[in-house]
Amino acid sequence: MKRIILLLLFVFIYSNHENVYASELLKIKLKNYIGDKEELTIQVKGRYTTMNGIEEFREGAKFIVTAKKGSILLTNQNEKLTFKDSLVLIPDQYDQDHIITVNDKKYLGAMEFMIEDGKYIRPINQIPIEDYLKGVVPFEVYPSWKLETLKAQALAARTYTMTHMDKEMDDTIQFQVYGGYEWFERASKAVEETKGEIITFENKPINAYYSASNGGVTENNKNVWGETAKAYFPIKKDPYDPIQPWTLTLQKEQLFLKNIGASKMTWWDMLEEKDPSIAEPMKNRLKKQGFAGDLKILSISNLDILPNLNESNRAKKGSIKIEFLRRLIEGTILYEVVELKDTEIDRIRPLIGGSSFKSYLIDTFEEHDRYYVIKGRGFGHGVGMSQWGASIMADKGYSYREIIDHYYPGTTIKKIDDIQKDEEKKGETSKSSEGNSGS
Structure with a gap:
């Protein structure tokens, strides 16, 4: 109540x-x-x-x-x-x-x-919602980008919001990054000039997914989330995406325990992983999986990206084995192992961290004696709009409507109020038909 x-x-x-x-x-x-x-x-x-x-x-x-x-x-x-x-x-x-x-x-x-x-x-x-978007757009893309890019982002963000309002949304990348009342003039203008506009298919808002970069190839929603495949998320080459190549080097052995004197009172605090940018998200993920306490990553003793790819040439499966120490509140230290074999790649990437393992569009995977090297393209899932691609399209003179049409082909931009009016008319027509059939 x-x-x-x-x-x-x-x-x-x-x-x-x-x-x-x-x-x-x-x-x-x-x-x-x-x-x-x-x-x-x-x-x-x-x-x-x-x-x-x-x-x-x-x-x-x-x-x-x-x-x-x-x-x-x-x-x-x-x-x-x-x-x-x-x-x-x-x-x-x-x-x-x-x-x-x-x-x-x-x-x-x-x-x-x-x-x-x-x-x-x-x-x-x-x-x-409109003021929420003013706090989203400049944190999802650079507020210095062309106005048409910001408008396209405003439409994608507004549409995404409309289709996720029934969920407990937060201000992280799990939904959309929201910076509160830290507004930028150009981004606010983009929101205001597209007020109420959303991306629709058959008069309904779509799940307007977007990511930073698709690596030159867009992805279908079914391959990422297992949803029913949508025609407006085709797999196709994207001539506007700047590819965004990346390299991830991951050390197998993260800690050398033999160099730490266990007799020292501060020995636990002296343990520092070789790759802290990877170890920290890995520990956070393990904690979410139920491993409470203070964690230290010992090694990534196995990592493999399987060669079977989907239609967009993105990786589908892989394996990983993580060995780590877990210190409980009372001081007890446990040795733990988490191993995933031939599993979906989207279970492995979060363990390493999306900021390092940037996409599933992987060009090469190499295992060396002491480390692994993964090279890939893009940043994110690749479904829907590429934010960097949208920026390049605007630089080339394309309008936000043309950007939306390129990344969500077959869709229509409509005002929320117009959709509601259309639905009301349909309801009235339906009632009228029922009345006539009964006379």
Whole structure:
């Protein structure tokens, strides 16, 4: 019931803002810049109150938000407030004179703070879709790029958002990178000049996937996510993508334990992997798979990319074996092994990290005595729009509509309101037909 009341209150506030559709409100979990924190610092500009309207937050004052015994604790130098389950801060008006800052990052709209995993404070920003996009476009592509590129990105991002509103979206690359109220003039202009426009197929929004670079060859959605193949995601050569070649060198042995004196009190802290840019995402992934505690990667004792490829010449399967140490809270140290044999490549890439293992379009794989070398092209899954390709198309004089047509062939750009009107007309026609048939 609380969340229903909260949503209705937000609708009332935002519906007074002339550039916002009240039905297009989003809730975005803030993870990318916040991380997993047990304590957050917040400030407000303008008048903010809690959901019940009783507690008012002083402008400029710093508050600390923490979790304690299942409740949210809000403190500053002069006062201490406790909120059960969650804390919601609501501006008395929705405009750019009302800003909430969370750990030095600015946001418009309302903010809810919840307890996550029993100890972390998770902020959730509620904001209209068009202003959300102003915080997405300049963080998904360079805001200095041509306006037509930014418009194409705005359409892809808006359409993607419309088809994912039923999910718990966050501000990471798992959905779309959202930078809050850090707007750029050109990117905001692109959002405003395409307001309400989305990419459709048969009068419905598509899953407008996009990635940084397809390596010169686009990919079909079925090959990546196992979905029903869509005709507007064809496998074809992309003459505009700049290819983006990359090389990944991965050391087999990450730690030399024999060089560490186990008798020293700080021996564990002295352990540093050879490839920290790979070891850190690998440890994070292993923790998500249930390996709690402090981890140290010993070795990647096996890595293989199998030669069988899909229609776009992207790798399909591979193998990996990771050996690591795990230190529990009480100090016990365990030796662990995770091994995946002849498995889907999309289970291996996250273990190494997408920033290093950039795509599945692999040209060569080499195993040497002490290391592996993978060379490939592109950055990301390759489905839909190539952001770098869109930039080059705009540089060559193509419009955003031509960019969309190139990367999503067979689709139509439509206004959200027009789609809704079309659906309403269909409904009226259907009812009329039913009435006539019954007479």
